[in-house]
Amino acid sequence: MTATTAPLTRTPVRAARRPPARLRAWATRAPLLPALVFLIAVTQLPFVATLVISFFDWNALYPKARRFTGLDNYRQVLTDADLRHSVWTTVLLTAAVVLASLVLGLVLALLLDRRFRGRGIVRTLLIAPFLVVPVAAALLWKHVLYNPEYGLLNGLSHYVGGPQPDWISRTPLLAVEVSLVWQWTPFMMLILLAGLQSRDQQQIEAARVDGAGDWQIFVHLTLPHLRRYLELGALLGSIYIVQNFDAVFTITSGGLGTANLPYTVYQSFYQAHENGLASAAGVLVVIGSLVLATFALRVVSSLFREEVSRA
Amino acid sequence: MRTVRRHGAGLLAWFAGIVFFLPIAWMALTSFHSEADAATNPPSFTAALTLDGYRAFFGSDGGASPWPALANSAVASLASTLLVLLLALPAAYALSIRPVRKWTDVLFFFLSTKMLPAVAGLLPVYLFAKDAGLLDNIWLLVVLYTSMNLPIAVWMMQSFLAEVPVAVIEAARVDGARLPVVLTRVVAPIALPGIAATALICFIFSWNELLFARVLTGVVAETAPVFLTGFITSQGLFLAKVCAASLVISLPVLAAGFAAQDKLVQGLSLGAVK
Numbered sequence: 397m398t399a400t401t402a403p404l405t406r407t408p409v410r411a412a413r414r415p416p417a418r419l420r421a422w423a424t425r426a427p428l429l430p431a432l433v434f435l436i437a438v439t440q441l442p443f444v445a446t447l448v449i450s451f452f453d454w455n456a457l458y459p460k461a462r463r464f465t466g467l468d469n470y471r472q473v474l475t476d477a478d479l480r481h482s483v484w485t486t487v488l489l490t491a492a493v494v495l496a497s498l499v500l501g502l503v504l505a506l507l508l509d510r511r512f513r514g515r516g517i518v519r520t521l522l523i524a525p526f527l528v529v530p531v532a533a534a535l536l537w538k539h540v541l542y543n544p545e546y547g548l549l550n551g552l553s554h555y556v557g558g559p560q561p562d563w564i565s566r567t568p569l570l571a572v573e574v575s576l577v578w579q580w581t582p583f584m585m586l587i588l589l590a591g592l593q594s595r596d597q598q599q600i601e602a603a604r605v606d607g608a609g610d611w612q613i614f615v616h617l618t619l620p621h622l623r624r625y626l627e628l629g630a631l632l633g634s635i636y637i638v639q640n641f642d643a644v645f646t647i648t649s650g651g652l653g654t655a656n657l658p659y660t661v662y663q664s665f666y667q668a669h670e671n672g673l674a675s676a677a678g679v680l681v682v683i684g685s686l687v688l689a690t691f692a693l694r695v696v697s698s699l700f701r702e703e704v705s706r707a
Numbered sequence: 708m709r710t711v712r713r714h715g716a717g718l719l720a721w722f723a724g725i726v727f728f729l730p731i732a733w734m735a736l737t738s739f740h741s742e743a744d745a746a747t748n749p750p751s752f753t754a755a756l757t758l759d760g761y762r763a764f765f766g767s768d769g770g771a772s773p774w775p776a777l778a779n780s781a782v783a784s785l786a787s788t789l790l791v792l793l794l795a796l797p798a799a800y801a802l803s804i805r806p807v808r809k810w811t812d813v814l815f816f817f818l819s820t821k822m823l824p825a826v827a828g829l830l831p832v833y834l835f836a837k838d839a840g841l842l843d844n845i846w847l848l849v850v851l852y853t854s855m856n857l858p859i860a861v862w863m864m865q866s867f868l869a870e871v872p873v874a875v876i877e878a879a880r881v882d883g884a885r886l887p888v889v890l891t892r893v894v895a896p897i898a899l900p901g902i903a904a905t906a907l908i909c910f911i912f913s914w915n916e917l918l919f920a921r922v923l924t925g926v927v928a929e930t931a932p933v934f935l936t937g938f939i940t941s942q943g944l945f946l947a948k949v950c951a952a953s954l955v956i957s958l959p960v961l962a963a964g965f966a967a968q969d970k971l972v973q974g975l976s977l978g979a980v981k
Contacts, residue, residue: 424807427797431857432813434794438854439820442828442835449830504723512717520965521724524731527964529915531935532953536734539941539949546746546946548733554749578727586972628976639824641918642932646939658826658918665830666922678827689822693815700811 443682450675457669469676479660479677486638486656486684489569493576494633498626500577501584508585509592526582534646537575538564542647568652572643580637584629591625592618624699631692638685657681738950745946760947764955773952775927776934779845783920783930784913784959787852791860791909792902794853799864804876804894814865821858829922836923843925851919856909863908863974867901868894904970907963914960931956 453465473479508519525533541548544562553560564571595618603613641658648654650663657677665674736752737745738761744754766772798817802810832851833842841847871894879889920930935956938949964971 421808424801424805426801428801428807428813431794431798431817431861435817435820435854435857438850439823439828442831443823445831445834446827504720507716507720507723510716510720512714512720514717514721518720518724520968521728523964523968523971524728524961527911527957527961528731529932529935529953529957529960531915531917531932532957535935535938535949535953536730539938539946540734540737541730543941546748546750548730548750551748551750560748578730581727583975587976590972590976632976635822639826641826645917645921646936649939658824661826661829662918662922665833671830671834674830678824678830681824682827685822685824689819692822693819696818697815 446675446678446682449671450679452672454671455669456665456671465672469672470680472673473676473680478655481653482655482657482660483680485569485654486658486681489573489576489640489644489654489656490634490637492573493580493637494630496573496577497580497584497633498629500581501629502588502622502626504581504585505588505592508589522585523582525578526580528579530579530642531646533579534575534643537571537578538647542571564648565652568648568654572647572654575647576637576640576643580633584633587629587632588622588625591622595621624695627695628692628699631688631695634688635685635692638681638688657684734950735954738947738954740947742945742947745950760951761955763945763948764951768948771934771937773931773934773955776929776931777956779924779928780914780931780956782845783848783852784910786846786849787856787913788906788909790849790853791856792906795857795860795864795905796902798861799868802861802865803868804871804873814862817858817861821855825855826918829919832919833922842923843928845924845928845930847923848916848920848928848930851923852913852916855916856912859912859974860905860909863905863970864898864902866973867898867905870901871897901970904967904974907967908971908974911960911963911967914963 450469451464451466452462453468454462504522508515508522528536539547542563544550544560547563549563550560600613600617603617608616639658640656641662644650644654644656644659645662650659655663658681661674661677661681664670664677733750739756739758740751740754741757741759744751745760762768763770764773801807802814807813836842836844836847875893875897876889879893884892915932916930917932917936920933921936924930924933935952938945938952967974
């Protein structure tokens with residue numbers, strides 16, 4: 397690939413007669429174009445198609461009956477009790493998982509920021525949950541931990557004579573959330589640990605010399621410094637978890653009131669063949685994500701500009 | 708007092724590490740138990756170890772063999788990662804070493820595509836694939852996974868290439884080195900660890916993907932995560948087999964993740980955190 401870009405980018409430097417400015421500008425842009433064109437074609441065009449389809453009444457089983465219905469699908473999505481419920485479920489699931497894993501991740505990052513014997517091993521142990529294939533992790537929770545008859549949770553509870561509940565049917569959403577918190581806490585921990593390690597050590601030393609205690613340093617120096625890392629973790633986590641499909645699909649198959657929007661989109665076209673409705677639901681997911689993304693881009697951008705100006 | 712507290716924090720960290728790792732350890736132990744020992748309450752910690760779960764997973768009990776699915780996942784992940792590198796390297800070059808005008812805007816456009824949920828584009832992709840006869844074709848997944856990982860890869864590699872000092876490149880140019888030489892002898896050695904980490908992270912994301920694989924593949928092109936969904940409804944004694952399957956299919960990700968451990972956070976935060 398360097399072979400294809402090399403002649404183009406080399407010309408401005410090597411050529412004795414310099415080509416016109418416009419040509420040189422294109423030569424600089426050329427290496428960028430394949431990636432840009434590819435990305436626009438594969439990711440942006442489908443969104444446009446989704447938007448168009450969302451205005452049609454279109455059931456794949458009756459393709460002849462396809463017709464333009466304007467905003468009818470949106471009205472249906474927003475008034476349908478199940479779909480409205482799935483919007484609520486998505487919000488609840490995302491917020492609960494992000495907050496819980498952020499708090500846990502912060503505690504773990506603070507612990508790991510200290511020196512102790514075997515820190516590298518503990519770090520590795522803590523990262524591991526994030527590196528289990530999501531479907532495998534969901535199966536692990538569903539069958540190996542939650543199962544009421546032979547799951548580990550009830551098995552351990554058995555020793556202390558505790559209750560033997562059926563975790564998934566008693567608290568289905570919580571069951572999904574806990575498994576996701578387990579997987580996402582390492583992610584938050586890694587981001588926050590990077591934040592902790594980029595603190596200004598001299599400033600902390602100076603504060604300590606001036607008699608500041610651990611708690612004061614944490615509240616007045618560490619937390620303000622971590623603020624943007626917390627924001628970044630929360631927003632990136634939200635973007636990934638809003639889209640979660642694997643855990644809902646595996647642990648509850650969208651039943652018991654745990655169907656979130658991605659699952660609903662999947663179900664409405666894959667099982668109910670309602671293309672128009674699925675697209676309208678998809679557009680709603682996009683709008684929700686855009687709100688999140690605007691904030692996320694702002695945070696990334698401020699961190700990014702700091703990095704660039706530091707360099 | 709201070710030493711007590713430091714040891715206390717260390718102990719607490721160890722405790723947390725063990726709690727988080729316990730489900731995986733238990734899954735590993737269960738995978739080596741016989742089905743009868745796997746499904747007991749209270750749990751049998753000291754039962755005899757056996758490879759039966761793994762044998763069953765690989766098809767000794769007459770079930771479907773996982774090898775085609777594993778091979779499909781390998782093709783989808785490796786080919787898409789390669790394609791990502793081919794597209795992202797020149798792009799990252801044009802965004803760092805020889806930046807185009809308004810390069811930050813371009814960089815943020817790449818990022819913004821990652822923030823749109825993939826599920827919203829699923830239906831048109833499905834309809835297109837159906838019309839074009841590409842359903843149940845692994846190469847469709849290769850193209851889709853490439854587009855999913857491209858923004859992350861461009862961001863990561865941009866930040867790695869930006870770490871190559873401009874002065875070094877200039878010096879090589881002044882000494883008369885041509886661009887291919889500069890790229891292979893000067894840029895590559897400095898940026899290589901970062902490029903490797905990028906590749907590993909793209910590999911992980913492709914290997915893990917379920918939704919598109921589930922909708923767009925069938926018998927022929929099913930990937931390993933889709934194969935795992937066959938275990939969602941439990942039938943009979945199968946716990947050791949599930950554990951063996953989950954572990955085997957997670958192994959490549961665990962290996963790639965630990966290999967990329969130091970750069971993991973940079974990739975996952977899209978290069979925003981170093």
